[in-house]
Amino acid sequence: MAQVSLRRIVKEYEGQVQAVKGIDLDIEDEEFVVLVGPSGCGKSTTLRMIAGLEEITSGEIAIGGEVVNDIPPRDRDIAMVFQNYALYPHMSVYDNISFGLKLRKFSREEIKRRVDNAARILGIGELLERKPKALSGGQRQRVAMGRAIVRDPKVFLFDEPLSNLDAKLRVQMRTEIKQVHQTVRTTTVYVTHDQVEAMTLADRVVVMNHGIIEQVGPPNELYRNPATIFVAGFIGSPAMNMIPATLTQAAGALSVQLGDGLSVPVPEERTARYAPHANKDLLFGIRPEHLTEATRIDKQNLAPLTVKLDVIEPMGMETLVHFHINGTSVCGRVDPAAGAVAGTMMPLAAHMEHMHLIDKTSGKVL
Amino acid sequence: MAPDGTARPALSTRPAIKGRSPGVSSLERLARRRSSIAFLMTLPLILVIAGLVAYPAAWAIYLSTLNRRMTANIGFENYLILLDSETFRMIIWQSCFFALTAVFLKALIGFWLAHMLHNIPTKGQRKWRGMLLIPWVIPPALSTLGWWWMFDPSYSSINWIINVFGFPSIPWLGTPWWARIAVITVNVWYGAPFFMIMYLAALKSVPEQLYEAAAIDGATSWQRLRFITLPMMQNIISITVLFSLIVTFANYDIVRVLTNGGPRDTTHLFATYAFQVGILSANLPRGAAVSLFMLPILAVAAYFILRGVTRRTKEIA
Amino acid sequence: MADAAANRDFPRAYTKAGSLHSERLWALRVSYVSLAIASLIFLAPPFYMLITSLKTNTEMADQTLSPWLVRDPTLEHYAAILGNPIFLTFFRNSIVVTLLVVAITMVISVLAAFALSRMRFWGSQALATGVFLTYLVPDTLLFIPLYQIVGGLGLLNSIWGLVLVYPTLTVPFCTWIMIGYFASIPKELDEAALIDGATWPQMLIKIFIPVALPGIIAATIFAFTVSWAAFVYPTAFITRPDQMPLTIGIVSQLVRGDTFAWGQIMSGALIAALPPVIVYVFLMDYYIAGLTAGATKG
Numbered sequence: 016m017a018q019v020s021l022r023r024i025v026k027e028y029e030g031q032v033q034a035v036k037g038i039d040l041d042i043e044d045e046e047f048v049v050l051v052g053p054s055g056c057g058k059s060t061t062l063r064m065i066a067g068l069e070e071i072t073s074g075e076i077a078i079g080g081e082v083v084n085d086i087p088p089r090d091r092d093i094a095m096v097f098q099n100y101a102l103y104p105h106m107s108v109y110d111n112i113s114f115g116l117k118l119r120k121f122s123r124e125e126i127k128r129r130v131d132n133a134a135r136i137l138g139i140g141e142l143l144e145r146k147p148k149a150l151s152g153g154q155r156q157r158v159a160m161g162r163a164i165v166r167d168p169k170v171f172l173f174d175e176p177l178s179n180l181d182a183k184l185r186v187q188m189r190t191e192i193k194q195v196h197q198t199v200r201t202t203t204v205y206v207t208h209d210q211v212e213a214m215t216l217a218d219r220v221v222v223m224n225h226g227i228i229e230q231v232g233p234p235n236e237l238y239r240n241p242a243t244i245f246v247a248g249f250i251g252s253p254a255m256n257m258i259p260a261t262l263t264q265a266a267g268a269l270s271v272q273l274g275d276g277l278s279v280p281v282p283e284e285r286t287a288r289y290a291p292h293a294n295k296d297l298l299f300g301i302r303p304e305h306l307t308e309a310t311r312i313d314k315q316n317l318a319p320l321t322v323k324l325d326v327i328e329p330m331g332m333e334t335l336v337h338f339h340i341n342g343t344s345v346c347g348r349v350d351p352a353a354g355a356v357a358g359t360m361m362p363l364a365a366h367m368e369h370m371h372l373i374d375k376t377s378g379k380v381l
Numbered sequence: 382m383a384p385d386g387t388a389r390p391a392l393s394t395r396p397a398i399k400g401r402s403p404g405v406s407s408l409e410r411l412a413r414r415r416s417s418i419a420f421l422m423t424l425p426l427i428l429v430i431a432g433l434v435a436y437p438a439a440w441a442i443y444l445s446t447l448n449r450r451m452t453a454n455i456g457f458e459n460y461l462i463l464l465d466s467e468t469f470r471m472i473i474w475q476s477c478f479f480a481l482t483a484v485f486l487k488a489l490i491g492f493w494l495a496h497m498l499h500n501i502p503t504k505g506q507r508k509w510r511g512m513l514l515i516p517w518v519i520p521p522a523l524s525t526l527g528w529w530w531m532f533d534p535s536y537s538s539i540n541w542i543i544n545v546f547g548f549p550s551i552p553w554l555g556t557p558w559w560a561r562i563a564v565i566t567v568n569v570w571y572g573a574p575f576f577m578i579m580y581l582a583a584l585k586s587v588p589e590q591l592y593e594a595a596a597i598d599g600a601t602s603w604q605r606l607r608f609i610t611l612p613m614m615q616n617i618i619s620i621t622v623l624f625s626l627i628v629t630f631a632n633y634d635i636v637r638v639l640t641n642g643g644p645r646d647t648t649h650l651f652a653t654y655a656f657q658v659g660i661l662s663a664n665l666p667r668g669a670a671v672s673l674f675m676l677p678i679l680a681v682a683a684y685f686i687l688r689g690v691t692r693r694t695k696e697i698a
Numbered sequence: 699m700a701d702a703a704a705n706r707d708f709p710r711a712y713t714k715a716g717s718l719h720s721e722r723l724w725a726l727r728v729s730y731v732s733l734a735i736a737s738l739i740f741l742a743p744p745f746y747m748l749i750t751s752l753k754t755n756t757e758m759a760d761q762t763l764s765p766w767l768v769r770d771p772t773l774e775h776y777a778a779i780l781g782n783p784i785f786l787t788f789f790r791n792s793i794v795v796t797l798l799v800v801a802i803t804m805v806i807s808v809l810a811a812f813a814l815s816r817m818r819f820w821g822s823q824a825l826a827t828g829v830f831l832t833y834l835v836p837d838t839l840l841f842i843p844l845y846q847i848v849g850g851l852g853l854l855n856s857i858w859g860l861v862l863v864y865p866t867l868t869v870p871f872c873t874w875i876m877i878g879y880f881a882s883i884p885k886e887l888d889e890a891a892l893i894d895g896a897t898w899p900q901m902l903i904k905i906f907i908p909v910a911l912p913g914i915i916a917a918t919i920f921a922f923t924v925s926w927a928a929f930v931y932p933t934a935f936i937t938r939p940d941q942m943p944l945t946i947g948i949v950s951q952l953v954r955g956d957t958f959a960w961g962q963i964m965s966g967a968l969i970a971a972l973p974p975v976i977v978y979v980f981l982m983d984y985y986i987a988g989l990t991a992g993a994t995k996g
């Protein structure tokens with residue numbers, strides 16, 4: 016068991032493309048950290064540098080306090096699960112799982128004990144004699160995890176392990192990965208482009224974009240308090256609405272002008288925080304679930320907003336309503352019983368205690 | 382976190398990691414070691430290519446500038462003497478005629494048979510393919526012996542069939558033109574299966590949806606061949622044709638066994654004539670000169686093959 | 699009226715469907731007829747060789763009989779050829795040369811292909827191209843300089859000279875197709891092996907060779923058939939019967955004088971052709987994979 020530290024890690028490919036631009040990250044022992052971001056953001060490169068599959072251009076990586084920059088993958092005591100599983104096609108499941116142990120000259124009994132233990136954790140005891148070809152996607156995924164577990168390494172590395180599975184299986188395997196982690200408690204670094212996976216699995220989520228870390232934090236923290244416009248837009252589905260707006264001050268109270276003659280008041284407790292940004296070009300950020308039907312008005316800080324609905328999407332437990340504010344497409348979530356009809360006006364309420372203001376130029380959430 | 386690239390983690394600012402030796406040379410060393418291992422692994426290959434192909438090829442060029450006893454350098458004399466000889470001019474012509482005719486017929490028959498094979502239900506294809514590839518499997522020097530016996534002047538089994546249909550016997554290997562036809566026939570018989578297999582593989586790689594889309598667009602079977610099959614196979618067709626051109630130009634076995642160049646040297650190819658001049662008449666330099674006449678044709682074909690293969694690799698990737 | 703129109707339309711639609719059906723049927727018939735004729739012609743020479751090998755010399759000489767049929771099948775030619783010590787020497791030479799060349803070829807090309815496809819190093823790309831170009835250089839261009847080189851090494855008239863030069867026929871193509879097979883192995887597989895703790899030799903032996911086994915079989919078959927059928931080099935380098943492999947042995951030693959022993963020649967040729975044919979019959983798919991790999995892989 017070990018912590019993983021990254022210090023000013025840079026990865027440069029020939030032709031001066033910086034895939035990773037100097038990131039710092041400390042992963043605690045037994046922690047489950049998910050690197051998430053769009054493709055090309057450097058998350059996989061970072062993982063592969065931890066694994067030792069990519070050379071580090073500059074900076075240091077330490078596993079369990081020991082700098083591993085110069086240590087080849089096999090001596091880093093890590094295990095990795097690949098997107099396409101990378102099972103050895105000519106070996107049985109048992110041989111696949113035990114290959115690493117055999118190469119490390121474990122005794123036959125020890126290998127059997129460990130493989131059986133891993134098979135029990137993953138529920139693949141029946142499959143040990145089969146070849147990978149005869150396995151379903153979910154089973155291959157389990158075998159790939161078995162190969163990692165059996166080694167009892169310092170760190171698990173997962174590189175988009177669920178991307179090749181269909182949607183239903185993905186949800187199921189997600190739960191299983193979390194259960195496995197709770198059983199073996201090995202430090203885990205997990206890479207995905209799917210923010211739902213990141214949110215559900217992680218102790219801490221690391222959001223990356225263009226080779227830098229945008230924000231690190233527990234899932235709910237990231238959701239509630241995104242630090243940048245990128246995190247605000249990336250985490251959450253449907254994404255946070257961002258409407259161009261200006262902040263005006265009248266009689267000590269701030270209000271957000273959305274255009275189209277719409278304006279919403281800023282909650283009192285945030286006045287001091289936002290006051291310096293009055294009269295700047297800003298983005299008003301609010302998540303769809305904080306734009307609800309007006310009948311829910313029973314609390315403070317609700318701002319009424321009557322809009323003309325363009326499209327409605329019934330989802331069962333809720334209904335998504337789409338409309339435009341000053342040319343920007345906006346999404347809200349209403350109760351299916353609220354009677355939303357496309358093409359009609361509907362009074363909505365914005366829950367202003369959940370509002371965000373984003374500085375357009377710096378991209379920071381204020 | 383910050384756009385200037387100096388991102389800082391939300392948690393922890395632990396002191397810098399200790400115990401790290403300066404410099405990043407160790408992995409570099411590893412990479413260098415890896416590339417020297419790789420070089421060692423390719424060394425036998427390099428030795429074969431350099432010692433048994435590149436060096437002999439260069440040596441052949443040098444050799445061709447020597448006199449018969451290899452005592453003096455006579456420049457291009459060997460080439461000039463050859464070009465001056467009527468026999469050799471005829472051999473140039475015969476080699477080209479042989480190669481072009483044979484390759485054309487092989488490609489045509491191979492293409493036709495590949496199509497016919499592709500037409501029939503899949504489960505029967507294996508059996509037919511297995512039978513049709515037999516000529517390619519038998520070592521040509523041996524199967525040509527069989528042909529030789531079939532062309533035998535007095536016991537020809539081919540003439541027997543011709544006679545059954547009421548036509549007169551043909552002096553297969555006795556007159557220049559019939560001998561040329563005989564040599565080409567054997568070469569086509571031997572090589573057509575190769576074309577068939579290559580084209581069949583290419584035909585199978587054309588996605589079925591393309592034909593279905595074309596059928597819905599109203600294409601006739603001829604139009605499907607013209608606008609889908611041929612363009613999709615263009616690359617493999619040209620690779621196969623050029624490759625076969627090289628092999629056919631350089632052919633030796635069939636002529637050596639069937640006619641040994643006769644009658645009156647009319648069926649000689651570069652290779653058999655080089656053998657006769659170089660080994661049998663013990664004039665190695667001139668023999669080398671004869672075989673080097675193949676080089677320009679080979680170089681041009683090789684250039685286009687390489688281009689085709691590179692393109693195909695890119696298509697697949 | 700409407701009824702009549704419908705009736706007129708209906709048969710037309712019907713015949714149209716019928717013509718589509720018959721068009722397919724005709725295409726199928728043409729296919730089968732073409733294939734049957736081609737098979738007849740393609741198989742006629744080996745068939746005739748077999749018939750000849752089973753005939754007595756008197757039957758062969760009788761011009762009144764059909765040459766394509768055998769009335770009194772006999773195995774006397776086979777008995778004679780197999781009792782001929784020089785033929786058995788040819789056979790042994792062929793086996794020794796072929797086995798050695800196949801072994802040498804596979805070691806050289808698997809090692810080189812692994813290095814070229816996975817361990818990129820300076821000049822590896824140029825070398826891969828060079829391998830392919832070498833494959834295109836025909837043996838008939840090289841036999842004269844090689845005659846001198848082999849002679850200089852004192853290996854003329856020796857099967858060891860053949861063992862030395864045959865790899866020029868086999869190594870380039872085998873390396874080329876092995877590069878293709880190795881390149882098709884996903885990169886993650888070696889990364890998984892690296893993380894599992896495999897060294898480069900372990901990766902080659904435990905992962906690459908087993909996974910690329912079909913390719914290795916195809917390359918082995920290619921090397922085998924090419925060395926077995928090689929003709930130019932033995933013709934040029936060997937004149938002593940006891941060092942000859944089968945191909946040149948049969949062509950030069952059995953065919954002599956005016957009275958050809960056709961029965962023995964044909965039975966000898968058929969026996970000599972048997973090993974590649976047997977390999978082909980049992981491993982047809984690998985054989986064809988090797989044949990087509992040159993243009994589709996790598």
